[in-house]
Amino acid sequence: MSYQWEASFAAPVSVPSVISSIVVDELLRNGIEWVVYCPGSRNGPLGFELARRAAAGALRLQVRLDERSAAFVALGISKSTGRPAAVVTTSGTAVCNLLPAVTEANYSGIPLVLVTANRPPEALGTGASQTVEQTALLTSQVRHVQQIWSGDMLRPETNGVVRSQVCRALGIASGRRHGRPGPVQLDVPLSSGHPPEDLAAPFPRGRRDGEPWLRMPSRAVESTSSHEIDLREPTVVIAGDGADLSGLPPHIPCVAEPTVDVGDRARLHPWVLDYVLPQQVVVYGRPTLHRNVGTMLARADVDTVLVDNGEDWIYAAPHMKVLTAQPIYRHDLSPSWAEELRAVDATMRRQWAEILTDDRDRRTGLGVADTVLDTLEPGDVLWLGASNPIRDVSLTGSLPAGVEVLSNRGVAGIDGNISAAIGAALARPNRRVIALVGDLTFAYDASGLQFGRLEDVPDNLLVVVANDSGGGIFELLEQGDPKYRREPYGNTFERIYGTPQNVDIARLCAAYAVAHRTVEVPELAAALRHCRDERRLAVLEVPITRAELRDVHTRARRGVDAALDSASVLHALRETPAPSDLEYS
Structure with missing residues (x-):
């Protein structure tokens, strides 16, 4: 024809x-x-x-x-x-x-x-x-x-x-x-x-x-507004999802979410924000992970500078002072301020490392995250599920160099994480992709493991399921307060927040012809290394507990308080109300 x-x-x-x-x-x-x-x-x-x-x-x-x-x-x-x-x-x-x-x-x-x-x-x-x-x-x-x-x-x-x-x-x-x-x-x-x-x-x-029918060159940056930032004033940089830090001097440390590439600069522990009082805060990207970011940005005595990245929203900082497309940094951080940030950060990391030496504490999502981080290699892609996994990674360790971190942080839902991780693995067939998710996140999108018989199945994807039989994140929120476990609430918390599911993950994987193995936290590192030698889509299920999770965070917080009091490095923020034991929303 x-x-x-x-x-x-x-x-x-x-x-x-x-x-x-x-x-x-x-x-x-x-x-x-x-x-x-x-x-x-x-x-x-x-x-x-x-x-x-x-x-x-x-x-x-x-x-x-x-x-x-x-x-x-x-x-x-x-x-x-x-x-x-x-x-x-x-x-x-x-x-x-x-x-x-x-x-x-x-x-x-x-x-x-x-x-x-x-x-x-x-x-x-x-x-x-x-x-x-x-x-x-x-x-x-x-x-x-x-x-x-x-x-x-x-x-x-x-x-x-x-x-x-x-x-x-x-x-x-x-x-x-x-x-x-x-x-x-x-x-x-x-x-x-x-x-x-x-x-x-x-x-x-x-x-x-x-060629395309219409050639459409990139739009020229419309905003040329610049703002000078004097680093001699105590300054903290916060980098949320989507942050581009190419314009930030490499010697400036920042509180960055796991999905942000900080390059060679120091990544400060997120709890640092609870113990220092800067005069100015510079925000890149869209912070969504930690409550204390919002608390810091709501302070009237802190000048907030938001670096414009072309989005049509402005982060919730009611006292924001400047919106700029081109921050210009002048001078260097004062040695005393730089040392304070370093000392507080080191205290956080030592305390969390000590907490995770206890086998009981390692049998939580925190221990799973710490183990996964320890086994990553340069070139790996780490996909983090919403709720606890991404926060556990942020709290417990440092991301290895050369590892790319991806996560759905736009609206931070637990839906679609398995499917999205599969997409990342299909697009990067020559890189190992490790997805760390919770059991509810896995169950919600388990059908993402369904492949047609004629379709490519990514053999470079390993899914680690931290199975605490329910919604562990709520253990750390207001709803997880022990008083809501007693009468007249009774079993209400477990039913509407914990929501444990009657799902056999092993059989579910078998139904989708996906390899599955159940491993305890002490065995996880060896299992992860073994899976590297296998080229197949696989799921590692790690049974953990959430019953002790609130206590773990409370003990970590108290340990940090005691260490900082002893070292006398707390800044003027000690005059403000003490930080909550709760880490995030």
Whole structure:
């Protein structure tokens, strides 16, 4: 069958197949290398074209049954590579299932492209099967919604219109248009979901040499505001998720979350903020991990400088003094202040190291995190689940050099973590990926371990499940106060916060044909080293307790207080209310 784009369009062409081919071709021209596809009828023409291009080596394709999981796999790929990945779905509730991952991508600034097949416009609002107002479903969380041209007849201008629409959406997703990456939706109404009659049918060409239809250079930085920071004043730098510290002098230490690459500079223990009183605080990225960050930023006697990273939010610092795109650092930290930060940090780390020498204390998530950190090697990727695992890593040790840390910190949910870690492993096949998650996080997204028989399964992913039979994080919050374990509350805490699940993780893994092994904390290091020699997706389940977790944190806090009092290094903050025994929210 020949195809003449400039003809009268009376040729027996499949309009849905032609539109699908144009969309896929322009996605590739705009740098899309990974597509996660969910089976369906309406998106069939897109699926056939994707499979054809994947067979030719033009893209990497992963087929996933569950749209919610698929979106998180694509998110993990995008987070790991820094480049947009696409997820393709059929119409109806399939689009609804994308929302959790899209929300995470929105708040963490991760480029993600949603290609949602749709019924033709004339079918919407008629009660036809699988028709919903899907261009409005995700509007609060996507940067842009673009409905692709649709119709029963092709026109000479259709090629340019469709390609331009794809380019604009990809420019927004990657941040080239507005300087802020994030998710976008390409809604593709198709009059039929029938596969093409000719898989090799030609379609309208794009630009020569594989160029995108529209060239969209990166947006020039609009804000040139600068602010001088005098480091002779006692200064603390806080680096939250997404922080870019390239403009920070390398000798300046900072309180940085695990997902932040601090380079060669010192990473201060987060509890340092409870024991020092700076005159100014400089904030990079989006801190979401520790309560004491918010406490520090709420102080009226501390000047807060927020380094603008193009986001459309301002961190909750009610007394923030300056918002700047270009901090200019003058002078050096005073020797006395630098020594105070170093001494307090060293005290925290010594105390936590001492706590974790007790076998009883090591049989907690803290001990699991400490062991995992000790076994990491340069080049590894560490995926951290929400709730306790990422905080345990932040509290118990130092991240080894050359290890990349990833986590869903946009909205910090426990959903989608297994799927996202799988995406990171698929995108980095030559690097060992270790995911550390809790049992509830694992159970929530266990279906992420479901692979089609024809799909690539990452053999470089190891999932460590710290199984404390429930929601350990609540043990450390106000709800975990012992008084709520007594009458009249009775078993209420355990039922609505602890929420232990009746799940046999070993059998669950067996159902998904995933290797599983249960190991105690003392055996974990050896098991991790053994798994390095095996090339297969595996789960290590580590039984731990959460009953003592609150006491562990309390003893660590008291030990720090005693050590600092004895060393007389507490700053003027000793005149303010004592820090809470509770570490975070």
